[in-house]
Amino acid sequence: MTGLEIGAAATVARAERDGAARGDTARGETAPADGWRHRHLLDVDVLSASDIDLAMRTADEMKEILGRPIPKVPTLRGTQVTILFYEASTRTRVSFEVAAKNLSADVVNIAASSSSVTKGESLVDTIRTIEALGADIIVMRHGRSGAPYLASQVFSGHVLNGGDGWHAHPTQALLDLFTLRERLPGGRVAGRKIVILGDILHSRVARSNIWTLTTMGADVWLCGPATLLRGFERWAEAMPAGRRLTVTTDLRAALRGAHAVMALRLQQERMAGGLLPSLREYSLRYGLTAETLRWARADALVMHPGPMNEGVEIGPEIADFERSVVTDQVANGVAIRMALLYLIAGSGPIEEGGNRG
Amino acid sequence: MADTPRPGERVELLEIEDAWLVDPGSGREGQGSLRVEDGRIVALEWAEPEAGGRAVRRGSATGRDVAAADRPAVLVTPALVDIHVHLRQPGREDAETVATGLAAAAHGGFGTVCAMANTTPAIDSGGLVEDELATARASGSVVRLLPYGAVTAGRRGETLAQMGEMADAGAAGFSDDGSPVADASLFRNALAYAGALGRMLVEHPEEPSLTKGAEANEGLVATILGLKGWPAAGEESAVARDLAILAEVVGANPASAAPHLHLTHLSTAGSVELVRRAKAAGLPVTCDVTPHHLALHEGWVAGDRRFAWEAAASPWTGGRTDAAPYDQSTRVNPPLRTPADALALWRGLADGTVDAIATDHAPHTQVDKLVEYGDAANGISGIETALSIVLAGVEAGLLPLADAIRALTTGPVRVLGSAATAAAGRRRAHEPLVPGLVEGALASLVVVDTADTWDVAPATLRSKGKNSPLLGRRLGGRVLATVVEGRFAYADAPEEALAAAPR
Known part of the structure; x- marks a missing residue:
């Protein structure tokens, strides 16, 4: 397997597999959980408000499990989850791994250091290899938008998108929503003004949040320099009635009356690409600081998908500020990922597992 | 049941009764019948009398008022001409060869194709042009191959390729297609130099x-x-640059060395408008559009499978x-554009701004x-799908049939201009590239059953390239036979359908 490295943490050996059960889930012929009808999780655009509600309620149950002394249930016993990451990531990869292990799944970690194409083995061949090694679920991160769709076309199991290019980061958007639901007064997202701030153009987090937040009725605002908002005005114009999306370069207008602000990571290479003059100028005009945050509501929440560039898109005083929910986001990530793994591949009640089929 | 005629076989007897004949050379269109004997059109009868040099049916001069439903199902036109194909040989014979590419052309109704020079190595010398022509002859196909030479050595965009030598060897024009000639100064020089050789420059407009x-x-x-x-704007700024440089070269070159710029695969409404204005100003520019930019649109990348005219309203x-x-078969350069762009390309065909498909x-x-x-x-x-999807657009009312056929036959021949005559002259100088439906002419024609359908599938495509977004789709307009210079390039069974006499 050129270009692939089976991580030391990989658990390849596992309990004998129930072949019949695998057949069931692999072909997606069974409805694993009541009301969930998606074999894969490739994007959030296909999720209805009731799908999202189900994911939230399932994550509530998972969060309860995480509060126990031993946060482990047998739900996915005998299920092999392969975590295939083509991009460097710590929090998302570990979060998925912890989530899968909490559900008693067997976890295989594959770190593909760079694009499969440059390494000689195609993505399709890699997926077929992983399937032959017994994977039931592939959690995949890839630098190219759409790559998980290709994987889903050749894999007979379930594909869970852990982030693809600029396109989608479904579990991040769902954990953001979960966190907002927990922390906003009344637990209500509908009608609340949520600002996504920064490099929208290159952000899969922004795109997925646009879908989930507008589906749940939030008033979503996108703000950043014009070069990093390119194309989104058209999206706002194309939004069907009932979905609220506003695009602006004016930070003050964006923050005015905001219930929550989500700052996005700014990559260094945006300067080399001629999209921005300097980090300093960006931070002065679009940095979320104690000062600029005054324009928002007094109880506005501060969010960040991480990793943060403190002093660039977010002031250090804000990062550990009392209304910052950044660490909640990380903790909730595990609950959301447990919920999604269960919803796409599980069967029966959460507290039971193993003997599927 | 008689055998299906093999490619290369001379047409001994082919009788087509009650067909819809379209002859863009004479501008004539109407119901009629046609008889080919020993490769020649020996009889051609129009069902209704000619008046004023045009077919008359229901008072129409052009046939525009004849609803598709009233036409006979079998359509006969001169064999089609495609001035932009990639045959991949030499270098990528796993993707296509001259032989499979010409077989695919014949299956699509084309009797003449112009092959781009972006092979490996690039066609950038007289010897390589001759090799390409020799490969075509050796393929046994009767489809005519007119090769383009590269504009720049190795298509590297640095220095001019051996243009004079390639013109002498039979190059129909010059193009670095796959890439633009990005260096504006080199582009200007190439346009001026090619003008003196009586060859057009075929530019792929893209600002890299x-x-x-x-x-x-x-x-x-x-x-x-x-x-x-x-x-x-990546295309339109390049078109604007190319037209400004063309105007400059027109003024600078001697009249005997007039340049000719051909802009290929225009994909946006803005590009067509720029060419429309340039033509109105008298610049020697021509352009073409592709069937996929006419019929498909950016929504296909997202999974929409409606034709552009169906998606235009919503x-x-x-x-x-x-x-x-993310269906990879929709990835193309220039990319599939909006439905509005596609409609603008159809309008360009209708008003003559766009010369060819x-x-x-x-x-x-x-x-x-x-x-x-x-x-x-x-x-x-x-x-292989080109004619079917152009006919779908015709059926949807975007363009009269005669205009569509013109854009696939006499339109591209006019684009090739004297180069076509020169290149064809290397084979048979007295036979024009598109002889038209004329009694006594060597037959070059395509017979299409517009009432029948065919399934686009890996097995039905003759090309080695199965990369079509239309795979799995059933298309109208099945080619029954393609005849080039009196020989079958392609024929579909059953032979009875062609009414060809058994040997």
Whole structure:
């Protein structure tokens, strides 16, 4: 397997597999959980408000499990989850791994250091290899938008998108929503003004949040320099009635009356690409600081998908500020990922597992 | 049942009764019958008398008022001409060879194709042009191959290729297609130099600084799918540059060395408008559009499978539709544009701004296509589906049939101009490239059953390139036979359907 490295943490050996059960889930012929009808999780655009509600309620149950002394249930016993990451990531990869292990799944970690194409083995061949090694679920991160769709076309199991290019980061958007639901007064997202701030153009987090937040009725605002908002005005114009999306370069207008602000990571290479003059100028005009945050509501929440560039898109005083929910986001990530793994591949009640089929 | 005529076999007797005949050379269109004996059209009868040199039916001079339903199902036109194909030989014979490419052309109804020079090595010398012509002769196909030579040595965009030598060897024109001639000074020199050789420069208009890494048309679909945008301005700014330089070269070259610029695969409304104005100003510019830019649109990248004219009223705005998104067969350069752009291309054909429909047939292997969308090779294998989807547009009322056939026959021949005569003259100087439906002429024609359908599938495509977004689709307009210079290039069984006499 050129270009692939089976991580030391990989658990390849596992309990004998129930072949019949695998057949069931692999072909997606069974409805694993009541009301969930998606074999894969490739994007959030296909999720209805009731799908999202189900994911939230399932994550509530998972969060309860995480509060126990031993946060482990047998739900996915005998299920092999392969975590295939083509991009460097710590929090998302570990979060998925912890989530899968909490559900008693067997976890295989594959770190593909760079694009499969440059390494000689195609993505399709890699997926077929992983399937032959017994994977039931592939959690995949890839630098190219759409790559998980290709994987889903050749894999007979379930594909869970852990982030693809600029396109989608479904579990991040769902954990953001979960966190907002927990922390906003009344637990209500509908009608609340949520600002996504920064490099929208290159952000899969922004795109997925646009879908989930507008589906749940939030008033979503996108703000950043014009070069990093390119194309989104058209999206706002194309939004069907009932979905609220506003695009602006004016930070003050964006923050005015905001219930929550989500700052996005700014990559260094945006300067080399001629999209921005300097980090300093960006931070002065679009940095979320104690000062600029005054324009928002007094109880506005501060969010960040991480990793943060403190002093660039977010002031250090804000990062550990009392209304910052950044660490909640990380903790909730595990609950959301447990919920999604269960919803796409599980069967029966959460507290039971193993003997599927 | 008699045998299906083999490619290359001379047409001994072919009688087509009660067909719809379209002859763009004479401007005539109407019901009639045709008889080919020993390769020649020996009888041609129009069902209704000629008046004023034109077919008359229901008082129409052009046949525009004849509803498709009133036409006979069998359509006969001169064999089609495609001035933009990629045959991949030499260098990528796994993707296509001259033989398979010409077989695909014949299956699509084409009797003449012009092959781009972006092979490996690039066709940039007289010897390589001769090799290409020799390969075509050796293929046994009767489809005519007119090769283009590269504009720059090795298509590297640095110095001029051996243009004079290639013209002498039979190059029909010059193009670095696959890439633009990005250096404006070199482009100017190439245009001036080619003018003196009586050959056109076929330019792929693209401003590379605006399209670096681009994956799909910059617009709603690319934004939602997170694909890097290929803006319309990336094409239009190149078209504007090329036209400004053309005007300068027209003024500077001696009248005997007039330049001719041909802009290929225009894909945006803005590009067509720029050419419209340039033509009005008298500049020697021509252009073509592809069938996929006429019929498909950016929504196809997102999984929409409606034709452009069906999507125009309600373009894709998000969410999923008919198919999974990121189908690599929709990745093409220039990218599929908006339905509004597609309609503007049809209007360009209707008003004569656009001279030709050219397929940009770009076969690729599965290895090069079945990868991540942004890594997939650009291009659509399109020469076999071209006629069917153009006829679908005609049926939808976007263009009169006669205009569509003109854009596939006499239009491209006019673009080739004297180069066509010169290149064809190397074979048979007294026979024009598109002889038309004329009694006594050596038959070069295509017979299409417009009432029948065919399934686009890997097995039905003769091209090695199965990279078509239309795979799995049933299309109208089945080619029954393609005849070139009195010989079958393609014939479909049953032979009775062609009414060809058994041997």
